[in-house]
Amino acid sequence: MGDEASARSIEPRAWQTVLEHVERQLVDGTLAPGDRLPGERALSAALGVGRSSVREALRVLEVLGLIRTHAGSGPNSGAIIIATPGGAMSALMRLQVAARGFPVADIVRTRLVLEASVVGDLAATEASGGPTRADLSAAERLLDAMDSPGLEPPEFLALDAAFHLALAEASGNQVITATMAGLRSGIEGYALAGLARLDDWRATSARLRREHRGIVEAIRAADAATACTRIHDHISGYYAEISPKESDPTW
Amino acid sequence: MGDEASARSIEPRAWQTVLEHVERQLVDGTLAPGDRLPGERALSAALGVGRSSVREALRVLEVLGLIRTHAGSGPNSGAIIIATPGGAMSALMRLQVAARGFPVADIVRTRLVLEASVVGDLAATEASGGPTRADLSAAERLLDAMDSPGLEPPEFLALDAAFHLALAEASGNQVITATMAGLRSGIEGYALAGLARLDDWRATSARLRREHRGIVEAIRAADAATACTRIHDHISGYYAEISPKESDPTW
DNA sequence: TCTGGTACTGTGGTCTGACCACAGGCGGCT
DNA sequence: AGCCGCCTGTGGTCAGACCACAGTACCAGA
Numbered sequence: 001m002g003d004e005a006s007a008r009s010i011e012p013r014a015w016q017t018v019l020e021h022v023e024r025q026l027v028d029g030t031l032a033p034g035d036r037l038p039g040e041r042a043l044s045a046a047l048g049v050g051r052s053s054v055r056e057a058l059r060v061l062e063v064l065g066l067i068r069t070h071a072g073s074g075p076n077s078g079a080i081i082i083a084t085p086g087g088a089m090s091a092l093m094r095l096q097v098a099a100r101g102f103p104v105a106d107i108v109r110t111r112l113v114l115e116a117s118v119v120g121d122l123a124a125t126e127a128s129g130g131p132t133r134a135d136l137s138a139a140e141r142l143l144d145a146m147d148s149p150g151l152e153p154p155e156f157l158a159l160d161a162a163f164h165l166a167l168a169e170a171s172g173n174q175v176i177t178a179t180m181a182g183l184r185s186g187i188e189g190y191a192l193a194g195l196a197r198l199d200d201w202r203a204t205s206a207r208l209r210r211e212h213r214g215i216v217e218a219i220r221a222a223d224a225a226t227a228c229t230r231i232h233d234h235i236s237g238y239y240a241e242i243s244p245k246e247s248d249p250t251w
Numbered sequence: 252m253g254d255e256a257s258a259r260s261i262e263p264r265a266w267q268t269v270l271e272h273v274e275r276q277l278v279d280g281t282l283a284p285g286d287r288l289p290g291e292r293a294l295s296a297a298l299g300v301g302r303s304s305v306r307e308a309l310r311v312l313e314v315l316g317l318i319r320t321h322a323g324s325g326p327n328s329g330a331i332i333i334a335t336p337g338g339a340m341s342a343l344m345r346l347q348v349a350a351r352g353f354p355v356a357d358i359v360r361t362r363l364v365l366e367a368s369v370v371g372d373l374a375a376t377e378a379s380g381g382p383t384r385a386d387l388s389a390a391e392r393l394l395d396a397m398d399s400p401g402l403e404p405p406e407f408l409a410l411d412a413a414f415h416l417a418l419a420e421a422s423g424n425q426v427i428t429a430t431m432a433g434l435r436s437g438i439e440g441y442a443l444a445g446l447a448r449l450d451d452w453r454a455t456s457a458r459l460r461r462e463h464r465g466i467v468e469a470i471r472a473a474d475a476a477t478a479c480t481r482i483h484d485h486i487s488g489y490y491a492e493i494s495p496k497e498s499d500p501t502w
Numbered sequence: 503t504c505t506g507g508t509a510c511t512g513t514g515g516t517c518t519g520a521c522c523a524c525a526g527g528c529g530g531c532t
Numbered sequence: 533a534g535c536c537g538c539c540t541g542t543g544g545t546c547a548g549a550c551c552a553c554a555g556t557a558c559c560a561g562a
Contacts, residue, residue, distance in 0.1 A: 014516065015310060026349040027440070033351055039542065050517040052303055055544085059266060059307040060314045064343055066350050071543040072525030078542065083352025088343050092315055092336065096429075098277035099317050100284055101334025106426040110365075113427070117364040175357040176364070178347075179430065189278070265545065290513065301546040306515085322514040323554030329513060505562075515551080522545075532535080 014049040018057035037079040064088045089182025097186045104190055104251045107183050108239045112232055114180055118171045119219055119227040127222035135170035139163055143212050153195050194242025265300040269308035288330040315339045340433025348437045355441055355502045358434050359490045365431055369422045370478040378473035386421035390414055394463050404446050445493025
């Protein structure tokens with residue numbers, strides 16, 4: 001079957017040449033965040049491919065969080081280089097979970113690893129002193145919002161997700177932040193479905209709020225070990241509660 | 252169909268409806284890995300969008316590692332659902348690094364976290380006994396290959412990457428495996444460029460091989476703490492060696 | 503009957519040309 | 533001077549055409 005590599009595989013697909021063209025310009029600095037790409041018609045003519053192929057490549061770049069497109073004219077129009085990996089990570093994780101490429105259990109385990117590292121880092125930073133408190137206060141504002149009574153479970157979960165993301169952002173690691181955003185949306189559907197398996201939402205919500213406060217408290221106390229243990233128990237405890245009892249292939 | 256002009260302003264973009272259609276079928280089980288999607292023309296007619304829009308959506312799904320397309324006819328033709336997140340992660344990380352969305356330092360830090368977790372898990376599994384040895388032997392075969400003399404630095408780095416990936420695969424966590432593959436290719440260009448900053452490649456290569464053996468040895472001895480320390484020093488030591496001295500915005 | 507080749511069919515891959523909605527800029531009108 | 537409408541260029545979408553490809557069905561010959 002390797003004989004088919006003779007004719008077709010030498011020439012890459014048209015949209016890939018566009019993708020490689022943009023990536024090359026990105027690497028060598030010709031293109032930087034904020035810059036505008038040439039118009040689709042110009043790109044098409046410059047690379048000798050059809051506009052459809054250019055559009056397929058641009059669509060990929062858009063989904064990957066590398067460009068943002070606007071119709072019309074003016075400085076805001078056209079395809080502009082950005083770098084917002086969060087959405088791409090989310091789409092990737094979500095679809096891979098849907099296609100059974102990522103078991104939910106592996107996502108939860110990865111969250112455990114990353115979040116433990118995040119709170120450990122935060123506690124260490126707090127120990128060494130520094131301007132970390134401002135970012136932590138953003139997370140604490142979310143905790144306050146979660147205390148408001150009459151919150152519907154889905155709203156509570158959204159605030160919960162934002163809280164964990166705020167911790168990641170406070171750690172300053174953009175890769176971990178984007179990855180955690182992706183992991184979260186990958187299992188968001190299962191978290192919502194798992195609500196039905198909770199016996200007593202009020203008790204669970206109270207426990208989650210208490211655990212959140214405990215985590216922040218440990219970080220503030222610069223106690224990395226306690227913070228790691230608490231977030232580990234927090235996450236694994238919750239998912240143990242909502243995971244289906246019978247074996248489910250997506251878990 | 253004449254109302255599409257007015258409906259377009261409210262409706263999502265045409266290719267997104269295709270994407271959502273596929274995702275919905277994936278979630279509710281209508282589509283599963285191995286299944287074939289309807290042909291582009293059929294999908295176009297079924298969803299009331301043009302074939303170009305269908306193709307843009309399929310291109311996104313392909314880059315995200317969800318489908319594989321083949322021309323021709325027969326059971327291997329058409330778009331088939333797969334779930335190979337590795338390539339998507341790699342493309343995402345590579346492009347985000349190129350677009351300065353991900354600092355290289357954050358990628359290295361994330362590698363530290365994930366790989367420490369991987370070797371810790373492996374050591375713990377080894378402690379509890381189990382059929383872990385076969386997978387570890389795959390990693391060890393790569394170490395043997397790295398001992399072969401006359402290996403060019405790029406070849407050595409490729410084997411090095413494969414070794415670290417083999418450890419992740421042995422841990423059994425597919426999310427971590429795919430993420431590590433992505434992280435690695437995100438900084439591959441910088442690893443290659445960093446070779447020029449090494450004073451003595453022979454000495455470095457010998458040290459890396461020694462450290463690799465030490466990591467596997469610690470895993471085999473079920474000594475999680477030592478394994479974590481060793482892989483941490485291994486990775487951070489290497490990147491400290493190849494990172495540029497002057498400040499570089501991409502780091 | 504078996505075997506070999508050939509035409510057919512349906513697939514993705516690509517290009518072209520056309521039209522639309524949109525948003526800004528420019529120039530003429532008030 | 534200030535306002536308003538045309539003009540232009542952008543992405544978004546669609547329709548149709550052609551190509552290369554790979555399997556399949558069919559038919560002719562041994």
